[in-house]
Amino acid sequence: MTEKLLRTRPLPPEAHTGRPWRIHEIAPDFRLEDVWALPTPGGPDDLPRLVRLMTDRDDDREFPLPYRVLFAIRWWLGSLLGLDDEDDGLGERVPSIRDRLPADLRDTTGPGFTNVPFDAVYLTEDEYVAEIANRTVHGLMHVGWVADDAADGGYCAQMAVLVKPNGVLGEAYLTFIKPFRYLVVYPALLRTIAKIWARGNEVAA
Template identity: 60%
Template sequence: MRLPISAHTDRPWRIHEIAADFEVEDVWALPTPGGPDDFERLMRCFATADPDAPALMSSRIGKFLMALRWKLGSLFGWDRDTTGLGARVDTLRDRLPADLAEGPRGPELSDVPFQSLFLTDTEWAAEIANRTVHAVLHLGWVPDGSGGYRGQMAVLVKPNGRLGTAYLALIKPFRYLWVYPDLLRTIGRGWDADFGNAAWVNRAR
C-alpha cells in the first residue's frame, strides 16, 4: 500500500541526517506483518542466500522492464562507471556519522546494483547513482497501528538536472503499474516462505 510522504519524514530515521538534500519520491507499507524484532527477517527477503528464493522482480513484465532499463542504459551510456558513485557523485557513506560508519554496512542486494550504506536494528539504506539520478532505497521497521509491526520502504532521489527530472517522470507510470506491485508481491511471498538464512549477516560486516 502506498503511503503519504509524511509516513517517512515524520519518523526519526537516521537517513534524515545523511540525505537531507534528497526528495522522498515514494513510501510503501510492506506486506510483512511481524513482531518488534523481525527486521532481520525482512532483510533476508531482500538479500537472501537461498538460490531457490524469488528474485525481486519475479513477473515476466517486471523482468522485461528491468531488462529494458539496463538495455537503454547501455545504449545511452546512463550506467557507465564515470556516471556512478565515486565519479559523478560522492557516495553517501562519506556523510555517515562515526557510529554508523563503524557499524554493520548491511547486505548487498542479489539482483539490483544498490550499494549498502548502513544497517541498524530497525533501519537499512542503500544507494545507486547513474547519469540520470542519485537514489536511496530505505527500509524501516515500524509499528502497524494495531499492536504489530511491519516493514516500510521509501525511495529518495536527487535527479541529475533536466535529464534526471524527465527520466523520473517518464518511468513513474511503469513503477506504479508494474514495478512496485511486482516487488510487493515478491516480498510478500518471501515473507510467507521465510526464504534465506542468517548467512548475509557474515557478509554485511
C-alpha cells in the first residue's frame, strides 16, 4: 500500500473540498493549493499518533539531502530578504486563525512542530490543522483522517495545503516554489512519513 501511495499524483481538489471538514467554516478565505494522500495505513483512531510522529522531529537527517538543502536555502534566503521577520508572522502581520475557532475547538490545540515554524491550531478525532505566516503567505496545513477505499475497513491520512498569499509578492513566491514542491518537497516528505509511520507501527506492535 505504501508503494502505491508513493507513486500517486496529487489528489483532486474534491478529495478535500468534498468532505465536511471543520476548516471549511473556519477559513473560507483561504484557497486550496495541494491535496496529497499520505502513506499511513491505520485504524480509525490513529490520527493523534500520526500527529505526534509528524510533529516531534528534532532531527531532520531522515529527510533526503536534496530536501534538506532546499530548505536550508529557503531559510537562508528568508533571513537575507527578511521574509521571516517576527513582525511579518502570526499575531503581527496576520492574526492566527485560532482567533476564529468556535467554542468547542478552542481547547483542542494538539502538539506543535519541533523543527519547522508551524503553530498548532486544533486537533480533533479526524482533523489536525497547523499554520504559518511570513511576509509572503499565511498558510495552513490540514491533515484529515479518512476511510481508505483501497483497504477494507482501513484508514489513512490526507494532507491539504491552504494559502492566503500576501499580494503580488505572495503570488509570485507561490508560483516560483511550485516546481520545487512537486519535484523535491512532496516526494521526500511522502517517503519520510512512510518510514516514520512504519517504524512507529513496529514500536506499537
